[in-house]
Amino acid sequence: MAYCFDKNFTQHFCAAVTSCIMNFGKPSTQLHFHLVTDQEDTRLSDFIAATKSIFGCEFSIYILAGIENNALDRIPHSIRNMHHLSIAAYFRLLLPELVPAHIDKILYLDSDTIVIGNISALLEMELNENAIAMVLDPNSEHYAKGHNLSAYYNSGVALFNLNVWRLEELTSKCFAYLEKPTTPVRIADQCAINVVLADRVAELESKWNRFTYDSQVETLALQSLRDDYAIVHFTAKEKPWYSWYRNAFGKLYWDYLNVSPWRNAKPQEAVTVDEHILLARKLEADGKFAQSCSVYSKIVAHFMSKSRASSS
Template sequence: MDSKHLTHMIERHETVVDTLQVAPEHVCHIAFGIDNTYARGMGITLFSLLENNPGISFHIHLFTTGLNDSNRKKLLTLTARRSIALSFHIYNSSYFDRMPSTGRYAKTIYYRLFMPLLLREMTSRFIYLDADILCVGSIEPLLALAFDDKTICAVNDNKHARNRLCSELNLASGNYFNSGFLYINIPQWLERNTTERLISTLEAKGDSFRFPDQDVLNLVLENEVRLLPKKYNFIYDIIAKKVNYRPDIPEDTVLIHFTGKCKPWHLWASSPLADLYYSYYQRTPWQTQPLDTPVRHKEMKRYAYVLWFQKRYSYSLLWLMKYIKNKFFHAGAAK
């Protein structure tokens, strides 16, 4: 992709914090693609990463079309008194208008596809993380990891997703990785014109994809990915489990990824892993921001179950009534 396209894509780069005290080659680069909706989640991900990796110097890259003053101030508070760099890369939102959209996914899902082009002058590798991930261990082993001539490292999705998506996308390998964690080899990405291949495939087939960014990455990079152990992207869908379900988390887990519609910052997310997430949440600048309350009737029903399990029976019945009213007596209510 030539410089003309890059100039149209990005409005500006802005490094707002740089207190790094090490040489550039000893810095771990982490990238997020967010908007204001996911700024809080990204903040908790970042905090957990810093807390569990005190010996690593980080350069954090936020790719966005803009964050409000409140979230920017919270990020500055979070990074204060640390050896760290924090950079904003402001996209031109109109550039992504041509990308296919589907369901609940915002255009931010495509931000990761252009990151290697914009970070190539700073580093040869970086880790991309979704903003619904919690770090609970050390990422240090990743820093010396060999890519083995692969373009990326990633982690296979769960068995159910692999069975369904491999068939839909005709992936002969039988592998389908989750794109919430990507470790990207920039020189190989550039040499193989990866962004161009991804965009070309999206333009040709994107409207048929179930998960546009993830599907296209798997389709194009099927034979260019080194698969890592699931400890680097332990997938957990809260809403797919019963209230207070206790998952068996391997002791060596490093990154927990809260996939699905229900996120750990939702009141109806009751689960031991959501409680773990909240223990980090309470130590961040976002601690004063309350958890999201239910809006849709399915969320109300789940929250009623949560309250009943917590023996808060009167509140449980109240939310059960809200659920019934919203589902059966509100024409056109959100489903």
């Protein structure tokens, strides 16, 4: 198993990996997690120590800035911090080079995923000559057309055939593709994986990557959800750790975070006007009308203050 994240996602990784451990389907002592991150973090070290003590699973950590020859340098400067994605979006491409050579297959999960069903069967899936296995992206048709592909997959849940990646030097080929000035890259590494590995992708069932959006107001019927899906993926800009997040599925994130050593964390407070508007709408939808009105009042007061300042 593998997770890749930067220091800004440490808390969210903790929720994700706790959900994975608790829904593995086999004894957690059989789990070994390979973590790729950018720098040392005492919070992460404390979490890992506590999690190992509770569940008995193992962890290997690859601190990119501390690895000899600095593995971060493998990521070209020209493609870093593209759009809303940070450099951490490329970390998963380094897995074949970082993970020990005797490991021939690894399951990567984004840190904004929550495992809700038995995933042991996915780990046992045979890839044969395929380099990777992924679920179709929800915008597959649109992105496939842009890249002249027959299909486009989401890399948030990906089963890597590490032997193939190493033998064919696919990490280098992905970075080479991304560096081309004419490359139409929209979603960082995901575009590279889809284009470079176009004929080598095994398609996974949708149950392994259930996309959940902040714009949808979904009812959390957990047992029904578990009957059909094993992994929930909080795609899109808004995330369940925001105080204004409306989708009821966001409760899954807090359920697993609160049974981890990272319990008692608080939602991120609204800062911008847009975030306050979303928060007010959420409170209204939750039937908390007095609190919603209070937020709306703050928004109105903000604009009145700006109006007075501009007219003086």
